[in-house]
Amino acid sequence: MPGGHRVSSDVRVFGIRHHGPGSARSVRRALEAFTPDAVLIEGPADADPLIALTAADAMEPPVALLAYATGEPRTAAFWPFAVFSPEWQALSWSAEHGVDVRFCDLPAAHTLAAESAESDRTDPLAQLAAAAGYDDPERWWDAVIESGTGADSFDAITEAMSVLRNATDLDEETRRREAYMRQTLRKAIKGGAQRVAVICGAWHAPALSGPLGPATADARILKGLPKIKTSLTWVPWTHSRLSTASGYGAGITSPGWYHHLFTAGDRTIPRWLTKVARVLRAEDLPVSSAHVIEAVRLADTLAAMRSRPLAGLSEVTEATRAVMCDGNDVLLDLITRRLVVGEALGGVPDDTPTVPLDADLRARAKTLRLKQQATEKTLDLDLRKDIDVTRSRLLHRLQLLGVGWGVPADSEINATGTFRETWSLTWKPELAVAIIEASLWGTTVEAAATAKVRAEASAEDVSLAQLTALLEQALLSNLTDALPELLRALDTAAALDHDVMHLMDALPSLTRTLRYGDVRGTDISSLARVNDSLLVRICAGLGSALSGLDDDSAIEMRRAIDGVHAAVMLRDEDRASKRWLGALAGLVDRSDVNGLVIGRMVRLLRDAGAISETDSATRLSRALSVGATPSAKAGWVDGFLGGGGLLLVHDRELLRLLDTWVSGLGEQDFVDTLPLLRRTFGAFDTGERQAIGQSVQGGNRSEAAAPIDPRRAAVAIRTVADILGVPS
Template sequence: FTRVARELRSEDLPVSSAHVIEATRLAHTLAALRERPLPGLAEVTEATRSVLCDGDDVLLDLVTRRLVVGEALGGVPDETPTVPLDADLQARSKTLRLKRSAVDKNLDLDLRKDNDLQRSRLLHRLALLGIDWARAATSAVRSTGTFRESWTLRWEPELSVAVVEASRWGTTVESAAHAIVLDRVWRPAISLGEVTDTLEKALLADLRTAIPDVLAAVDAAAALDHDVLHLMSALPALIRTLRYGDVRGTDLSSLGDVTDAMLARICAGLPAAATGLDSDAADALRTAVDDVHIAIAVRDDPATRRRWLGTLRVIADRDDVDGILTGRTVRLLRDMGRIDEDETALRVSRALSVGSDPGAKARWIDGFVGGGAVLLMHDQSLLRLIDDWVSALPAQDFVDVLPVLRRTFGAFAPAERRTLGAVVRGGERTRSTAPSVDTERGARAIRATALILGVPA
């Protein structure tokens, strides 16, 4: 009971000596009632729950885990024979100062440091082998860079068995991870998504000798997969691997060729794939379009961007495509500056014109403004077009389109909804009360900024 009190006090819980005395008395009383000479584990557990833990099973589980089961991890002498893979893992762990422990240990890695980079490679290779010593975690340090990784390490006794099972792939961690990657990518009937996922893991594990074979498998899987949606789902992962490769120093020049070839197939097949879709398929394709658009922006290649925006322009000009897709492509083209404000207003007005089905109009608006209200907040002419259309809807049509509109505008942030409501209610008064622009102060700020940057104002 004294040890229990010490453990609970270490967790900042109020436990006094009176609790220990009363728990001891209760344990002896329970033993006497059960006609036992001394309290056993059952009596001690019940007394701990009632007195020291105040009936809280969570605290009792903590005490049981630490004192009854224990967290000490045993070991074997170094001269004990073992499989070569385990010997290599132990040597690598000792070199990288990774100690096996039965308690969780948080590990933050900075991939710009050589030791942390070597640790990251080892943990990713173990994950490929199914040895789950480390789990990806969220770092307490806020960072948007790709040079930081966070892990939670915990060695379970059954992982020793996993090491023995993985030893059939190789005698070292690197060779075993290399062998299992090649086995995965060349399995019959493997999908393109599975190959690209394996490629991403192989790059994180820095299996450079396996990369050419994995890239060949990606190219073969892409050539056999005729589903444009599958190609679009795989493309962002490929571009992410390009991004990781820049951090880890891996040569990915051949991956760029595979990505370009896949994008060419996507651009060629997307206009045909966008026709004749039901609502669910159109929603899935819209999500894929957004993912590819973000990935292309991350890659920042002018030729790739031109090809992609040209494909979006073709979809935006067609009349046989679901409204959520045409609305979305118009929005993306507007954000990228490929169409101006006047053309955008004309397309919105045409989409909301008389004669179209109200449900189709609502889906067009969902695709156009879904995901953010910044455009409507800054372009009040478009907001007035949508407001006038909603205000002029007959009662039954309004009821029909309300679920779609509620989903669209309900996804906006609370601050965006408040701003849009103020603009709709205030109209011109909202703009008239805005502060005037002081051009002289702005000019001084521009001159100072130009001086700092060393450019002519």
């Protein structure tokens, strides 16, 4: 007689652990022996119309039921299933045998409508594990169930849960769920089912076992429950989202391990450690068959020492660390991420109910050969190829819609210019909700992105910088229908905005838009006029904007000046370059401007060839020799040198001036100045610091300097050499 607590002669309740391979095997065996004509499974009852899809060939766990409030997709919930989930095995068995199967838990329409009350989060398995002497409930379940011999344990688990429930006050949510489960069971019996199997979480099993009691009591509990209109569908899921780290309440710590336990069949431990060896060999680590054999022996020995029937995850992990990773926890973490947790992505049939936007995205991704996968993939695009341009536009449109399937990344290909883009693609299950949220903008990706751009451009509080960023995104997405409205809004905003910093922040995006427009074949010639207008107003207002800057404001101004300068140089248009450099040249002699900004402008003029090397050296010498405090002089140096030390490597006169000034600082002045200088030189590349250190080694000491104490000097020299990265 198979296990399962009897309600009557023809109803049996199988209390399981969600996502437990041992439970999954036991459920399948129990169903084979019991041969019910109706199966009830814990899950939202309003998902019953979707059950038929579980039998489709294209349905591949892990997958999840997604329920969301119709018209308000941010209100959503997931019910995940893996191949080793007992509920999934019950669904599969029912489909294979043509048995009526239904979900019996509270419908999502009620669950999503209920206010988020704090339910009882006490883990009953943790209490049982503690009683058995385990500090980790995962290890306890692994020992008792997952690595066991397959002995039936449903009755024992139900009895244990009954004891725990008697000492626990059930929360209102649990009472409602169990009342609905009992009502569903009554309905199945009344509908003529002769042999009913109920698969539910072990905690709920006692509530469905024994006499069900009068239906009126449960009806009172369920009366007046809030309800909203919901939509449900299946979505792909991942093993990592089954883990407790993902925030899923019924999660597990080792989905990859559990998948192996369910699918490996015999020789579970040797097969697992062979997988470990493959992962380590893929990282070019010397792992041989001897390592695998020794790790298997150690895992079995640890299990015997602990009186366990078979080695579990803890024994296998210890054997992996000791034998195959040589105690290296970094390698062990790699094994945990790749195998113990894993990153398998499921799939759903094409005819799964979905919003039109999702169907359009799937079709376009298939056409462009972009595969949704859970592991990160780097995609290098050559924008001179039609397919890559179309891929780029799709990914940019999805970014506009808040669907972060792809994010821009740094390329490992040595190439310059605007013809190349690199993306990092990772499909995450929660993107299904993002797509549903974005569907309110339109039924296709292009239409939705266009509608969203238009809406954001017409917002009352949209800033000039936001408009320029939006225009750049629209260009990259090739949303030609939205460009006229964006340009009009941009022209108006630029005319009304009198804040020079706002204008400076807006110019780089506009310039990139001008530059990339030619590459992508988009006509945006009208932007040149807006760009020129912004630059004229920036140059006219920059002088006033520089007055009275404190140190924090000066840092922001330097950033803005760098951005405008880079944009002007990128555009490479003679009139614009002359106007900008002329504006900088007219301001560098002012004495009322923060030295950080003046030093930066001198450096930019020198790099652009607008002032000579001799002139820039003279200005540095003047800034370091008169008037201001040492910290103000250090700010000038930071502005002049910030961002790269290559100038000091090649210009020995500048290096001599700087070295002389630092050498002449008094003790307190040096202490006050050191943090600023450290910030400046700390931003240099290691090679630049080494070259500078080698240049100043052996320099002449001032005749007026105090006598050197060789012992103290040796300590100082070693310290400076360590900082600069040169041999002492």
